[in-house]
Amino acid sequence: MLVPQEDILTLIPQRPPFVMISTLIESNETSSTTTFTIPSDNVLVENGKLSEAGLLENIAQTAAAGTGYAAQQNGAGVKDGYIGAIKNLEVFDRAKIGDTIVTTITIEDQIFDATLIAGSVKLNGQLIAQCQMKIFISSN
Template sequence: MTLPTQDILTLIPQRWPFIMVDTLISSNDEATHTTLLVQAENVLVSDGVLTEAGLVENIAQTAAARAGYIARQLGKPMQPGFIGAVKNLEVYALPKVGDTIETEVKIENQIFDVTIIKGKITCKGVTIAQCEMKIFIQPQ
């Protein structure tokens, strides 16, 4: 099994076996992009596919990677967060073991410790899931 790069572990608070992103591809003011190779050993894989819960967690961890990346750029510690609400979740397909998914998160609004995001997951160039999410950041 290929473990995520050590670099991703410096950006997200999650640890093995609950890591749902492998690589931070890019992050800027507009969007953050990550990838995940779906592997059979993934705790949220069932019957050879990444479950809906895995897709939601992948979007949340992409947002966490963004927050961790910003914190690292500012020389600050990573702050854990948690999903407060998921809205308008649409799942069109579940990725299979061996597929690589690409996830994009865009920030819609940020007020104090609450961030509202839109997340979209694609596989082989096709959108397979999307949602809005409210994420609460736990102050240190």
């Protein structure tokens, strides 16, 4: 399964210039994986590198893409989500313009409308960031 860049907006509520994923390359009931090639005009690029905020948004949008893909498969629409908490954030490096990062989220727990995820971002196979997030999905 591969959802290319031209179709990624069908899976997430975010719109340009605030899109931080390029393709959805895998999604199942417990995890999702995306790629993102850092463009030079990205709003969260600082000094030629994707900022920490950009890395966090990339992780959150990877979760959103997985949720959106599941919703599409069930004939439902994409819902808005909100980051409720970020825990144990570690940033080891930042990707520069033109780099392609691979981000994977794993669902650790789901309680009512809150989903607890672990996210990791890799560049050329090396871990550059990781964290846990609590994400709330809108009920409307």
